[in-house]
Amino acid sequence: METKKESGKGKKSNLTLENRKKMVLSGVLEVISFDDKCIALDTTLGTLTVRGQELKMNKLDVQNGDIIILGQINSCVYTTTESKKDKESIIARLFR
Template identity: 75%
Template structure:
């Protein structure tokens, strides 16, 4: 649990996609779910959903937060848990 907090606080994450066949990630907090078409990871910058074909986790280093995924990658999408309310501009706050 302490490691998860430490990674979340550092907000450091790298994503490197090589020829759509090898995805190298750092800053991974935990693996939420995976199969050969979709891998969902919780990272220090939000939830990362990777979709493709024949996806496999070649390396999973939970202690350092490193993951290597091989297979044909079609998409990588980040979603955050921050609410829209936190991102309101000053002008939007004035006209409430």
């Protein structure tokens, strides 16, 4: 079965955090890795890393890209997949 990654343009992603104990997330393309302290997800907006304690994936709907994470959530960090060429510094542009 072939999987197709869709770009973040035009796709919606929502993140709801309730009392740092329950996270509801949509727009998930793939679960990269998970354990009870860290869950890494590929989303339509980039890679999302969720860190905490006693983390569990309660509901994973692959068709719709929805997931519910339970546990003590300490941080959520998005990492974009933009290329460095798009973000050239002013100095790099001056010395072309």
